[in-house]
Amino acid sequence: MNKKYSMSYETFLKNFKLHISKLGFKNSIQKDYILKILFFSDEHLTAEDISNNIKKEYNIDVGIATVYRTVKFFDEINIINSLDVGDNVKRYELKISEHHDHLVCTSCHKIIEFSDDLIEEKQKNIAKDNNFELKNHTMIIYGLCEDCH
Ligand SMILES: [Zn+2]
Ligand SMILES: [Zn+2]
Known part of the structure; x- marks a missing residue:
């Protein structure tokens, strides 16, 4: 990004x-x-x-x-x-x-940025369902990148 x-x-x-x-x-x-x-x-x-x-x-x-x-x-x-x-x-x-989330490769430590409206929406709903005032969130997907797996 x-x-x-x-x-x-x-x-x-x-x-x-x-x-x-x-x-x-x-x-x-x-x-x-x-x-x-x-x-x-x-x-x-x-x-x-x-x-x-x-x-x-x-x-x-x-x-x-x-x-x-x-x-x-x-x-x-x-x-x-x-x-x-x-x-x-x-x-x-x-x-x-712009708000975005991250994929992190645990082998070479490469960072890939992404944003997904559905995920954002879902998180808002989860907060709402729990009567929770959403202030911020961090979402990191850990795994192996294309070069490492
Ligand atoms: Zn990697
Ligand atoms: Zn970033």
């Missing part, structure tokens, strides 16, 4: 800054770089990828510990998805892309 966001990075960043200042947090240059890498990447990135990409693209050092702290923060304020592909390394993507 190619990430064609409906907003520019500038708009996204402006909204983000507004959002965190309302929550009482301050922005930092490091956060900006991490967001930028996530925004312009089509991949699900590990903390290490993010740190390496910032170095590569902008020649700036943002250490892994800072990236970890920051993605944890982003997760807490609900602007990123974290994905566990079974190798104990979390991968991240911004939540502003």
Whole structure:
């Protein structure tokens, strides 16, 4: 799924800054770089990828510990998805892309994105049937990809 966001990075960043200042947090240059890498990447990135990409693209050092702290923060304020592909390394993507779910290959750790209206609808119904207010869901199908089985 190619990430064609409906907003520019500038708009996204402006909204983000507004959002965190309302929550009482301050922005930092490091956060900006991490967001930028996530925004312009089509991949699900590990903390290490993010740190390496910032170095590569902008020649700036943002250490892994800072990236970890920051993605944890982003997760807490609900602007990123974290994905566990079974190798104990979390991968991240911004939540502003169209909602989608994932197939994860447990052998090569490839990630395939998909979205299915029926599945989405079904989940809403299940929540409703259980008198449950649906806020969010994660659906990951684990298995072996075409190359691995
Ligand atoms: Zn595979
Ligand atoms: Zn994804």
